[in-house]
Amino acid sequence: MKKLLLAILSVAGVTTMQAQIQQLLADTSTEVTGAAGSGPWTSTSTNFGTVLCDAASCGTCGGPCAPATGTWYAWFGGAGGTDEIGTLTQTFNAAQAGPAALRFMYYLPINSGVTADSITASLDGNVLWVKTAVDSSQFNSGYTPVTVLIPALAAGNHTVEFYGHETGTGTNAFNALVDDITIWQGTGIGYTEYSLEEGIAISQNVQESTLNVSLNLPRESDLNITITDIFGKVIASSDVKGAKNNYITFSTTEFAAGVYNITINNGHSKLNRKVFIQR
Numbered sequence: 122m123k124k125l126l127l128a129i130l131s132v133a134g135v136t137t138m139q140a141q142i143q144q145l146l147a148d149t150s151t152e153v154t155g156a157a158g159s160g161p162w163t164s165t166s167t168n169f170g171t172v173l174c175d176a177a178s179c180g181t182c183g184g185p186c187a188p189a190t191g192t193w194y195a196w197f198g199g200a201g202g203t204d205e206i207g208t209l210t211q212t213f214n215a216a217q218a219g220p221a222a223l224r225f226m227y228y229l230p231i232n233s234g235v236t237a238d239s240i241t242a243s244l245d246g247n248v249l250w251v252k253t254a255v256d257s258s259q260f261n262s263g264y265t266p267v268t269v270l271i272p273a274l275a276a277g278n279h280t281v282e283f284y285g286h287e288t289g290t291g292t293n294a295f296n297a298l299v300d301d302i303t304i305w306q307g308t309g310i311g312y313t314e315y316s317l318e319e320g321i322a323i324s325q326n327v328q329e330s331t332l333n334v335s336l337n338l339p340r341e342s343d344l345n346i347t348i349t350d351i352f353g354k355v356i357a358s359s360d361v362k363g364a365k366n367n368y369i370t371f372s373t374t375e376f377a378a379g380v381y382n383i384t385i386n387n388g389h390s391k392l393n394r395k396v397f398i399q400r
Contacts, residue, residue, distance in 0.1 A: 142305050142306065142307030143216075143305070143306055143307055144303050144304065144305055145213045145214070145215060145221075145304045145305070145306055146161070146211055146213050146281070146302060146303060146304050147160075147161035147211070147213065148160050148161040148162055148211065149301060149302055149303045150190060150191050150193070150300065150301055150302075151173055151188075151191075151193040151194055151195060151209075151300065151302075152191045152192065152193050154173060154193070155173040155174075155175060155192070155193030155194075156192070156193060161211050161212075161213075162209055162210065162211050163208075163209075163210045163211070164195070164207070164208060164209050164210070165206075165207065165208045166205065166206070166207040166208075167204070167205055167206045167207070168200045168203060168205050169199070169200075169205075169207075171207075172195045172196055172197055172207035172208070172209050172283075172285065173193055173194075173195060173196075173209070174186070174193065174194060174195070174196040175188070175192045175193050175194075176192075179196055179199070182199065182230065182231060182294070182296050185228075185230035185231070185296075186199075186230060186231075186296055186298060187298075188300050189226040189228070189264040189298075189300035189301050190300065190301055191300075194298055194299065194300040195207075195209045195283060195298065195299040195300065196296065196297075196298055197209075197240050197283070197285025197287070197295075197296075197297040197298070197299070198233075198238065198285055198287035198294060198295035198296050198297050199287070199294055199295075199296050200287055200289060200294070201289065201294045202289045203287075203289045204287065204288055204289045205285075205286070205287040205289065206284075206285070206286050206287075207284075207285045208282060208283065208284050208285075209282065209283040209299070210280060210281070210282040210283075211280070211281055211302075212278060212279070212280045213278070213279055213280075213281070213304065214277065214278050214279075215274050215275065215276050215277060215279060215306055216276060217276050218273065218274065218275050218276045219273070219274060219306055219307060220270070220271065220272055220273065220274070220306070220307075221270075221271040221274040221304055221305060221306035221307075222268055222269065222270055222271060222304070222305050222306075222322075222335070223242060223244070223249060223250075223268070223269045223271060223281065223302075223303075223304050224266060224267065224268045224269075224301075224302075224303050224304075224305065224368065225242070225266075225267055225299055225300070225301060225302040225303070226264040226265065226266055226267070226299065226300045226301045227240075227252070227260050227264065227265055227267050227297070227298070227299055228260055228263060228264040228265065228297075228298040228300075229252075229254070229257045229260045229261055229295075229296065229297050229298070230261065230296055230298065231293050231294050231295070231296040232254050232257065232258075232261055232293060232295070233254045233287070233290075233291025233292070233293050233294060233295040234254055234255065234291055234292065234293065235253075235254050235255070235288060235290055235291040235295065236253050236254065236255045237253070237286070237288045237290065238253060238254040238286065238287050238288055238290075238291060238295035239251060239252060239253040239254070239285070239286055240252055240283065240284070240285040240286075240297045240299070241283070241284045241285075242269065242281070242282070242283050243281070243282050243284065244271065244279060244280070244281055244282075245279055245280055246280075246282075249269045249271070250267065250269045250366060252297075254291065254295050257297075258363070259362065259363045264298070264300065265367075266367070266368040267366050267367070267368070268335045268336075268337070268366060268367070268368040269337065269366055270320075270322065270335070270337045271304075271306075274306055281302070281304065283299055283302075285297050320336060320337040320338045321334065321335070321336060321337075321338075321385065321392065321394075322334075322335040322337075323335075323383060323394055323396055325373065325396065325398060325399070327399065330372060330373045330374045331370045331371065331372060331373060332348070332370070332371045332373050332376075332381075332383075332396065332398070333368065333369070333370050333371075334346055334368075334369045334370075334371075334383070334385070335367075335368050335369075336361075336364050336365065336366060336367045336368075336369070337365075337366055338364060338365045338366070341363045341364065341365045342363075342364055342365070342387045343360070343361070343362050343363065343364065343387065344360070344361045344364045344385055344386065344387050345358065345359070345360050345361075345384075345385070345386045346358065346359045346360075346361065346369060346383065346384070346385050346386075347383070347384045347386070348371060348381055348382070348383050348384075349381065349382045349384070350379070350380075350381055350382075351379065351380050351381075351382075356376065356381065357371050359371070373398055376398050377398075378398055378399055379397070379398060380395055380396070380397055380398075381395070381396050381397075381398060382394070382395055382396075383395075383396060
């Protein structure tokens with residue numbers, strides 16, 4: 122369990138929040154369920170019985186199909202010219218209501234190019250995120266973190282589900298891989314400060330020395346993210362192509378404690394936020 126320190130500066134002064142956030146899923150890497158053959162995750166597959174895979178049980182689709190970490194992962198599709206539907210589901214409990222975030226690693230190493238081939242993440246039957254083979258080009262080169270904000274997670278039991286459908290109509294197979302799934306909740310997650318309206322959350326992880334920018338935008342945009350110190354010197358910069366649901370991490374190992382400015386520019390408008398890096 123990690124502490125997430127979020128510091129936001131307003132015109133009136135400095136507001137600092139530090140709170141413990143909680144990871145709600147019992148098996149976040151599919152290792153427990155996959156290795157044992159049973160566990161918190163349940164899975165179905167019309168052709169293979171389950172979407173949970175390791176190299177011994179599923180192969181590697183010629184090399185790229187592999188876990189993001191560990192040995193086990195979820196492989197949706199992979200049936201080639203056959204219709205395939207796969208699910209991965211876990212039920213969890215939120216002890217209290219509050220903002221939350223679903224985060225996972227996604228990779229589409231083989232792309233069918235068919236719009237009807239898709240993968241969906243949902244919570245209690247409500248779709249949080251969906252990608253088709255056509256709009257997944259940014260995930261073709263390797264595992265990419267995806268963060269989806271959950272503005273108000275109610276207290277009680279919930280079910281998160283990943284649903285993949287390969288129609289079998291593409292020239293290539295639809296191989297969609299998911300791994301390292303987490304759901305974080307806590308007031309310190311900071312999404313209620315401004316990101317729910319603007320789709321941007323900025324946080325510092327003190328233990329891992331990172332500054333994190335989470336995006337949940339209404340449409341894809343090419344963004345430039347620049348971090349400058351109080352003197353205007355550029356400390357770090359990143360260009361993000363086709364940004365929509367992204368999680369960008371900057372190392373703050375060499376950052377001195379103090380105030381920094383983050384500018385996010387989409388070519389038409391700019392968003393400026395000040396953060397306080399604390400050691």
